[in-house]
Amino acid sequence: MVLENQIINKYNLTKEIVSFEVFSPTIANKAKAGQFVIVRASSNGERIPLTIADFNSTRGYINLTILKRGKSTNQLGLMEPGQLLNDIVGPLGKPSEIEKFGNVVVIGGGVGIAPILPIIKSLHYEDNYIISVLGAKSAEGLIFTKEIKQYSNEFHICTDDGSLGFKGFVSEFLLNYLKKDNKKINRVIAIGPALMMKAVCSITKNFNIKTIVSLNPIMVDGTGMCGSCRVEVANQTKFACVDGPEFDGHQVDFDLLISRLNIYCNEEDIALKKFMENHKCKMNI
Amino acid sequence: MQNEHLNSKKEKIPRTKISEQKPEERIKNFNEVELGYTEEEAVRESMRCLMCKKPKCIEGCPVNIDIKSFIAYIKNKEFEKALEKIREKNALPGVCGRVCPQEDQCEKTCILGIKDQPVAIGKLERFAADYEKNKNYVKNYKPNNSDEVNNFIKANKITNSNIESIRFNNIKVAVIGAGPAGLTCSGELAKMGYKVTLFEALHSPGGVLVYGIPEFRLPKKIVNDEVEYVKSLGVEIKLNTIIGKTFTIDELFSKGYKSVFIATGAGLPYFLGIKGENLNGVYSANEYLTRVNLMKAYLFPEWDTPIKKADIVSVIGGGNVALDSARTALRLGAKKVKLIYRRSEAEMPGRIEEIKHAKEEGVEMVYLTNPLEIIGENGWVKKIKCIRMQLGEPDESGRRRPLPITNSEHEIDTDIIVIAIGQGPNPVLTQTSPDIMLNKKGNIVTDAVGKTSKKGVFAGGDIVTGAATVILAMGAGKIVANAIDEYIKTGIW
Numbered sequence A: 001m002v003l004e005n006q007i008i009n010k011y012n013l014t015k016e017i018v019s020f021e022v023f024s025p026t027i028a029n030k031a032k033a034g035q036f037v038i039v040r041a042s043s044n045g046e047r048i049p050l051t052i053a054d055f056n057s058t059r060g061y062i063n064l065t066i067l068k069r070g071k072s073t074n075q076l077g078l079m080e081p082g083q084l085l086n087d088i089v090g091p092l093g094k095p096s097e098i099e100k101f102g103n104v105v106v107i108g109g110g111v112g113i114a115p116i117l118p119i120i121k122s123l124h125y126e127d128n129y130i131i132s133v134l135g136a137k138s139a140e141g142l143i144f145t146k147e148i149k150q151y152s153n154e155f156h157i158c159t160d161d162g163s164l165g166f167k168g169f170v171s172e173f174l175l176n177y178l179k180k181d182n183k184k185i186n187r188v189i190a191i192g193p194a195l196m197m198k199a200v201c202s203i204t205k206n207f208n209i210k211t212i213v214s215l216n217p218i219m220v221d222g223t224g225m226c227g228s229c230r231v232e233v234a235n236q237t238k239f240a241c242v243d244g245p246e247f248d249g250h251q252v253d254f255d256l257l258i259s260r261l262n263i264y265c266n267e268e269d270i271a272l273k274k275f276m277e278n279h280k281c282k283m284n285i
Numbered sequence B: 001m002q003n004e005h006l007n008s009k010k011e012k013i014p015r016t017k018i019s020e021q022k023p024e025e026r027i028k029n030f031n032e033v034e035l036g037y038t039e040e041e042a043v044r045e046s047m048r049c050l051m052c053k054k055p056k057c058i059e060g061c062p063v064n065i066d067i068k069s070f071i072a073y074i075k076n077k078e079f080e081k082a083l084e085k086i087r088e089k090n091a092l093p094g095v096c097g098r099v100c101p102q103e104d105q106c107e108k109t110c111i112l113g114i115k116d117q118p119v120a121i122g123k124l125e126r127f128a129a130d131y132e133k134n135k136n137y138v139k140n141y142k143p144n145n146s147d148e149v150n151n152f153i154k155a156n157k158i159t160n161s162n163i164e165s166i167r168f169n170n171i172k173v174a175v176i177g178a179g180p181a182g183l184t185c186s187g188e189l190a191k192m193g194y195k196v197t198l199f200e201a202l203h204s205p206g207g208v209l210v211y212g213i214p215e216f217r218l219p220k221k222i223v224n225d226e227v228e229y230v231k232s233l234g235v236e237i238k239l240n241t242i243i244g245k246t247f248t249i250d251e252l253f254s255k256g257y258k259s260v261f262i263a264t265g266a267g268l269p270y271f272l273g274i275k276g277e278n279l280n281g282v283y284s285a286n287e288y289l290t291r292v293n294l295m296k297a298y299l300f301p302e303w304d305t306p307i308k309k310a311d312i313v314s315v316i317g318g319g320n321v322a323l324d325s326a327r328t329a330l331r332l333g334a335k336k337v338k339l340i341y342r343r344s345e346a347e348m349p350g351r352i353e354e355i356k357h358a359k360e361e362g363v364e365m366v367y368l369t370n371p372l373e374i375i376g377e378n379g380w381v382k383k384i385k386c387i388r389m390q391l392g393e394p395d396e397s398g399r400r401r402p403l404p405i406t407n408s409e410h411e412i413d414t415d416i417i418v419i420a421i422g423q424g425p426n427p428v429l430t431q432t433s434p435d436i437m438l439n440k441k442g443n444i445v446t447d448a449v450g451k452t453s454k455k456g457v458f459a460g461g462d463i464v465t466g467a468a469t470v471i472l473a474m475g476a477g478k479i480v481a482n483a484i485d486e487y488i489k490t491g492i493w
């Protein structure tokens, strides 16, 4: 029997990114593209937000795709099918706005490629013309390319080192694309590192294309109770967990977001070091 | 006549002091500050009670605990009976004995308090609750038949409980929010035989009692015991479930729940709305306290959640939340903690005892001072620009209104700021139920027994009153339980 919160499948997508299918029928049933969950891996774990990268209400699972970076994500990365996540709550946040926009450029960078998958699917069912642009440091860092390609009308890849597709950042690719192609772009959706989203927005602003970004500030409860996730949008404070996570990128104060993402740098180092020491043998495998 | 007591020649016993951890010791740990009365001390304190014919204390208690009788039991060393007496009206005596503002309630109206210090009613309540802690809660189980008991016990994984003559009626009721209001209402309904499911958004039940009020004032063990008691009555607690997100209220009805009680509290932190508020190092009290209490950041890195520690911490506000934040900062190792409050000590809404504790522990009180702007450097807070205030005429709250003194702007150095100026209702649930009427502030509008504008849906506690007290939330939970019972039995709305 499968239990609630149990890991059904695990895929090591890249050296740094791991993907889980977790049995969570209630959330799978409710989830919409753009929403996230808060997860606690263990009983003394922290509450971390993870985007719902995909979901299947018939089989009752959600997909969580995780970049192993700090202690909690590395700990999650060590979990195996059959194990239970201590807590999952959701679906949280507002769903993506999905309708027939026309020509939509959807950009995913790094682990941010995962959350664009359900968005692309939904946009596809609304008959949009989808131009997807995926970016990673190098070819090995790319994830979900097959699935995304399947739903895209145009499919582009960018790698920093040029090992596949366009050599350079997704923002550079986008600039070239917008300059060259005379197709009218009705909307851009960009999910990835804050710096990437910032770069994309500064380009689309010049072209006057509405751009939606998904923000990933530090969260605690994910229900609007603490304000840890505050961001500034159009000079107003918003709680990303309830007012977002998606916002109009042209209105977002990215420098504030980036600064707030670094609040616990020292603490994260301490936690990760301690964890690595305790798990040396396992991590080497 | 009560007044005859005052003139009686009875020997005067001074109010029994409660033993406490020493301030210089306790700021180094998160253990409870007050240690509680011993049996002897409790009996001695109970002798101070005048046993008034018309006890005023009972009127002062928001849930009208029969204080005189429970004190009489303590006097006779019948401690368990004392607790039973309290439990008739109060489901959370271990909590209320510790956190109620007794000085504004029962002890305020205590007749002895007119000339002398009032009886330490709160401390006696706490004593009775703690005395019983290791014993079974519910006695005299009178089941219909043994199968019923066995099945129930198996189904609910109950070990040593003996549920008092509960006749289960299989009618499902949903309670939303496991704070004092939700827990109390669930317990009362379960005792009436309802099948109660208590939905809680967080991963741990207790509401403010677990995420807000610190361990050193209310040990989490006490809260857990109260939760276990409610569970032992057959209440099913579903954690990690946000009504409005995981399910809507209408979905609860379609799942067969006959009535719903909303007890979601006042969980939305207010900010000042001044420049610099989103700088690194500026916390809402909710975040600061949640990290430390619920997420146990004081045990980092054994526990994963971090909190910023720094030398100077400034807390803005004057209530219990501000005091708890300030005293938490000390325990996290701050060298200097300032409490910046725009009125004076007399207007502080915090419990008197906590103000005293905070001062003993070295919290620096900066009264009549209001923040204007937070000044940062490299993204981190550095200073608060403030203005001095003076007190004018009383405002709607009856407290004298603070007014700025011109040209009194000044700057205060700080590394961390904790904003504790109040909380409002969280809209996550109400946004998905537009048929529930709200007032201007977003609180749910109800009648005297908690009925909302939506049939079958009741509300109570902080979500209705705005941030208030544990005892009022609990009292509301109890009133609503009876109203739900009546509604289900009669069908009348």
Ligand SMILES: Cc1cc2nc3c(=O)[nH]c(=O)nc-3n(C[C@H](O)[C@H](O)[C@H](O)COP(=O)(O)OP(=O)(O)OC[C@H]3O[C@@H](n4cnc5c(N)ncnc54)[C@H](O)[C@@H]3O)c2cc1C
Residues within 6 Å of the ligand: B099, B100, B101, B176, B177, B178, B179, B180, B181, B182, B199, B200, B201, B202, B205, B206, B207, B208, B209, B212, B213, B214, B241, B242, B243, B244, B263, B264, B265, B266, B267, B289, B320, B321, B324, B351, B426, B428, B429, B460, B461, B462, B463, B467, B468, B469, B470, B471, B473
């Ligand atoms: C730091 C602090 C110190 C305090 N000190 C004192 C004191 O000394 N004395 C005193 O009497 N009072 C004190 N109070 C006030 C007191 O704690 C509250 O008045 C009381 O807890 C309110 O109870 P409640 O049940 O209405 O709500 P809460 O205790 O707030 O509980 C509400 C619960 O509902 C859950 N919830 C919210 N939304 C949803 C949803 N959509 N779905 C599911 N669950 C949901 C929340 O997670 C929470 O667990 C203090 C408050 C704070 C914050």
Ligand code: FES
Residues within 6 Å of the ligand: A218, A219, A220, A221, A222, A223, A224, A225, A226, A227, A228, A229, A230, A239, A240, A241, A242
């Ligand atoms: S994470 Fe706490 S309010 Fe958003």
